[in-house]
């Protein structure tokens with residue numbers, strides 16, 4: 001079993017914060033200390049966002065963070081260079097649209113992951129039908145391609161999506177862009193339980209989570225949560241202590 005899956009399987013209430021690489025007043029030079037802060041707070045893994053000019057799945061908070069990083073000329077290759085110098089026990093998961101990978105070159109990208117703590121990839125605009133662009137290059141490496149599964153997806157499709165999943169399954173709690181804090185459907189808990197019952201791979205819930213009530217709710221019916229916009233906003237506003245407390249209470 002690959003490291004990412006093993007790490008998340010060994011824990012009950014997993015917490016994965018999302019951060020945008022380069023969205024720090026020191027730019028990429030600040031990435032190391034943010035990772036260290038999140039590790040010490042008790043994160044199970046850390047999702048590292050790559051800024052992109054056309055982030056179709058991102059809401060305003062993450063989109064703005066991406067624009068700040070792009071203004072500092074942060075790119076996929078400069079992020080990978082920086083990650084080579086990062087020493088952490090927590091598995092990192094790169095969240096990027098496909099285009100930056102394609103521009104860098106898929107083989108070059110996968111080769112550059114060697115010697116970094118990156119153990120997983122989330123590529124929201126790479127549907128299962130196109131995973132052949134990436135999977136053959138990572139199959140024999142300690143890197144997982146994490147599938148995103150919408151909870152309104154028909155069961156037959158959910159089964160296909162989780163069939164050969166590795167690492168974890170990203171259950172998308174609301175349809176739409178990231179960072180929307182509207183009320184979750186009452187059926188969500190049932191849907192999460194049903195999805196978890198299809199697979200031995202940990203299912204983590206994300207999209208729109210910004211308070212501890214929701215964290216506790218989803219910890220009961222899945223293996224943990226992914227929190228993006230709240231973390232990005234708090235870090236930008238220099239509320240590091242709030243981030244640390246939130247992660248500690250989520251564990």
Ligand SMILES: O=P(O)(O)OC[C@@H](O)[C@@H](O)c1c[nH]c2ccccc12
Nearest residue numbers: 018057124178179207208227228229
């Ligand atoms: O911001 P939220 O609502 O807490 O959602 C997590 C999310 O930000 C992070 O996982 C993410 C950022 N960009 C994405 C694009 C697609 C899927 C997921 C993401």
